[in-house]
Amino acid sequence: xxxxxxxxxxxxxxxxxxxxxxxxxxxxxxxxxxxxxxxxxxxxxxxxxxxxxxxxxxxxxxxxxxxxxxxxxxxxxxxxxxxxxxxxxxxxxxxxxxxxxxxxxxxxxxxxxxxxxxxxxxxxxxxxxxxxxxxxxxxxxxxxxxxxxxxxxxxxxxxxxxxxxxxxxxxxxxxxxxxxxxxxxxxxxxxxxxxxxxxxxxxxxxxxxxxxxxxxxxxxxxxxx
Amino acid sequence: xxxxxxxxxxxxxxxxxxxxxxxxxxxxxxxxxxxxxxxxxxxxxxxxxxxxxxxxxxxxxxxxxxxxxxxxxxxxxxxxxxxxxxxxxxxxxxxxxxxxxxxxxxxxxxxxxxxxxxxxxxxxxxxxxxxxxxxxxxxxxxxxxxxxxxxxxxxxxxxxxxxxxxxxxxxxxxxxxxxxxxxxxxxxxxxxxxxxxxxxxxxxxxxxxxxxxxxxxxxxxxxxxxxxxxxxxxxxxxxxxxxxxxxxxxxxxxxxx
Numbered sequence: 001x002x003x004x005x006x007x008x009x010x011x012x013x014x015x016x017x018x019x020x021x022x023x024x025x026x027x028x029x030x031x032x033x034x035x036x037x038x039x040x041x042x043x044x045x046x047x048x049x050x051x052x053x054x055x056x057x058x059x060x061x062x063x064x065x066x067x068x069x070x071x072x073x074x075x076x077x078x079x080x081x082x083x084x085x086x087x088x089x090x091x092x093x094x095x096x097x098x099x100x101x102x103x104x105x106x107x108x109x110x111x112x113x114x115x116x117x118x119x120x121x122x123x124x125x126x127x128x129x130x131x132x133x134x135x136x137x138x139x140x141x142x143x144x145x146x147x148x149x150x151x152x153x154x155x156x157x158x159x160x161x162x163x164x165x166x167x168x169x170x171x172x173x174x175x176x177x178x179x180x181x182x183x184x185x186x187x188x189x190x191x192x193x194x195x196x197x198x199x200x201x202x203x204x205x206x207x208x209x210x211x212x213x214x215x216x217x218x219x220x221x222x223x224x225x
Numbered sequence: 226x227x228x229x230x231x232x233x234x235x236x237x238x239x240x241x242x243x244x245x246x247x248x249x250x251x252x253x254x255x256x257x258x259x260x261x262x263x264x265x266x267x268x269x270x271x272x273x274x275x276x277x278x279x280x281x282x283x284x285x286x287x288x289x290x291x292x293x294x295x296x297x298x299x300x301x302x303x304x305x306x307x308x309x310x311x312x313x314x315x316x317x318x319x320x321x322x323x324x325x326x327x328x329x330x331x332x333x334x335x336x337x338x339x340x341x342x343x344x345x346x347x348x349x350x351x352x353x354x355x356x357x358x359x360x361x362x363x364x365x366x367x368x369x370x371x372x373x374x375x376x377x378x379x380x381x382x383x384x385x386x387x388x389x390x391x392x393x394x395x396x397x398x399x400x401x402x403x404x405x406x407x408x409x410x411x412x413x414x415x416x417x418x419x420x421x422x423x424x425x426x427x428x429x430x431x432x433x434x435x436x437x438x439x440x441x442x443x444x445x446x447x448x449x450x451x452x453x454x455x456x457x458x459x460x461x462x463x464x465x466x467x468x469x470x471x472x473x474x475x476x477x478x479x480x481x482x
Contacts, residue, residue: 053479056315060476074315077480079308082239089238096231097316152482 042196083122281443302391
């Protein structure tokens with residue numbers, strides 16, 4: 001891991017976003033340090049995905065700023081792939097976009113045990129598509145990777161693979177922003193958890209050497225409020 | 226980013242594209258050949274005008290629904306629909322996506338231009354009488370067809386970027402084209418004025434006099450130069466600039482499952 005674990009990689013300052021006058025994010029402040037895994041926890045509609053889309057630059061902030069020192073990679077959706085194209089050819093498109101060698105494709109496919117490279121993307125199950133989306137995100141040497149509900153549709157083996165892939169990348173200094181409804185998963189992986197309720201970060205919990213205090217309990221307390 | 230390579234890998238990797246290409250590669254020359262044969266038998270085309278008539282047929286057929294518009298609308302529309310645009314904007318930039326689509330339009334125009342030359346040679350060689358055509362005819366045809374196809378492709382690219390949906394673009398195309406033809410016809414009849422600057426007329430003005438697509442009035446742009454054609458590049462540049470502005474200012478649909 002690179003020295004200076006506290007080097008700021010991404011900062012969100014007072015970020016607000018509305019859709020048709022409905023406030024979705026309200027003055028969101030947080031930062032991500034180098035080599036850190038930050039989990040964002042919140043109910044459906046709390047603004048998690050919007051926040052990731054803002055970080056990716058796909059949506060524009062109404063007010064506030066998001067600054068990032070490095071190029072990002074992301075798997076926030078199984079969209080963006082061509083149904084009538086094989087998995088390998090889809091990955092080739094992304095390798096070109098990310099300026100990666102073709103050898104990176106094989107490495108990423110292997111990471112998620114993808115042996116269906118010659119199958120058309122449209123013929124895959126939701127879980128297989130999710131693995132392809134994750135492999136795409138893990139292509140290249142990015143310092144920050146955004147993963148939106150990465151365990152969705154995955155079988156147990158794939159969840160284990162994802163977990164070890166994240167841990168391996170963390171060791172080499174990569175930071176992650178993860179959103180998930182599976183709190184036990186976040187407990188295992190994250191250094192810090194942000195609770196996002198109705199567009200606001202209402203609580204931030206940092207893991208100690210022994211891990212987190214019970215995130216589920218924390219979530220229940222906050223949702224009752 | 227190598228735009229040409231990027232567009233090419235997306236084009237060649239989808240099997241249905243080759244089926245679509247086959248429709249153009251086989252369908253267009255055959256359609257032109259049949260139309261020319263029937264027109265000749267029915268004495269609808271003079272021998273001296275035979276190749277001009279074929280050139281008009283090829284360019285106008287190619288500019289219609291199943292050919293160039295389909296390639297532009299379906300491809301770019303799909304990329305907006307399946308989130309590919311978002312991924313390109315995220316991993317590269319909105320400017321890169323826009324340029325890659327300009328390159329795509331160029332590729333399609335070149336492909337159709339090449340197909341046009343092949344079709345013209347086929348029509349000439351298989352004509353029911355000996356057709357004498359100068360190299361100059363081919364030179365003018367290549368110029369007129371290429372720039373007509375490019376103009377049509379860019380116009381449809383702009384419409385697709387604004388509408389961002391295949392269905393909406395096809396309906397808009399039908400309505401716009403229909404309304405424009407009606408407006409052109411009525412204004413010409415009532416006020417004796419040509420609404421030359423309307424989108425589909427101005428883009429057709431490179432091969433048909435006054436952009437009147439409903440007449441088979443193919444003309445040699447260099448012999449009968451119509452200065453109004455000079456408005457076309459200005460029109461296209463304005464459309465592209467406005468489209469680019471809209472694309473970079475307007476938000477994309479958020480990526481989520």
